[in-house]
């Protein structure tokens with residue numbers, strides 16, 4: 001049998017611990033992310049999924065009294081060292097949240113927000129970024145005639161796709177998605193799932209989801225968290241059909257959680 005070609009790893013998380021004050025929320029996490037794959041994070045409420053995904057672009061540091069130990073290598077460099085440039089990191093590791101949270105500005109200004117911060121000023125270049133980013137999320141045809149209309153006038157599903165376009169506009173390498181469809185109807189959810197499958201051709205995606213069917217539909221790898229620990233991480237098919245750990249099996253078969 002020909003062995004699989006080993007893929008480049010974008011993140012290597014080694015022995016990560018995290019405390020909110022005295023309360024330990026993540027324990028000895030080992031977590032690798034392959035390039036151009038979708039990695040899903042599942043687990044019951046309060047197990048540390050959101051906390052963990054927010055460590056990958058250090059958004060977690062916005063929470064007061066957070067302490068971390070261990071290392072998070074992004075493209076081989078430890079982002080927990082003091083030398084990291086946060087603006088650069090968040091340009092390369094974009095994030096999309098549970099509820100589409102467009103700024104109360106036009107569709108156009110939402111997409112150009114990031115590129116402008118990073119110094120892109122020319123109208124022609126910004127126009128191109130807007131068109132490309134909106135095409136990437138399959139929103140261009142729906143909004144191309146009203147780019148100056150308020151983003152908040154879009155439907156929930158369109159707002160979420162706009163937020164993905166906003167994250168893509170700075171040309172990130174990784175897209176973090178924290179329960180991106182939990183506030184959406186089934187059709188909008190399906191569109192986002194289709195989009196995720198297309199986007200992984202160009203981007204690496206890490207996604208928290210409560211929805212196990214969603215994890216099995218869109219992800220290559222699945223990580224199961226429980227009480228701050230990473231119980232098991234493997235190919236999605238294996239996690240859902242033949243996991244190593246009894247706790248994973250109980251969770252994916254609906255015996256708890």
Ligand SMILES: Nc1ncnc2c1ncn2[C@@H]1O[C@H](COP(=O)(O)OP(=O)(O)OP(=O)(O)O)[C@@H](O)[C@H]1O
Pocket residue numbers: 020023025043044045046047048049050051052063
């Ligand atoms: N800002 C915070 N300050 C203190 N403790 C927090 C904070 N955010 C989360 N926690 C605690 O950290 C633990 C993990 O929470 P987290 O939100 O990461 O879990 P989760 O798996 O994403 O949950 P859910 O699925 O309900 O969103 C919980 O015990 C939670 O109470």
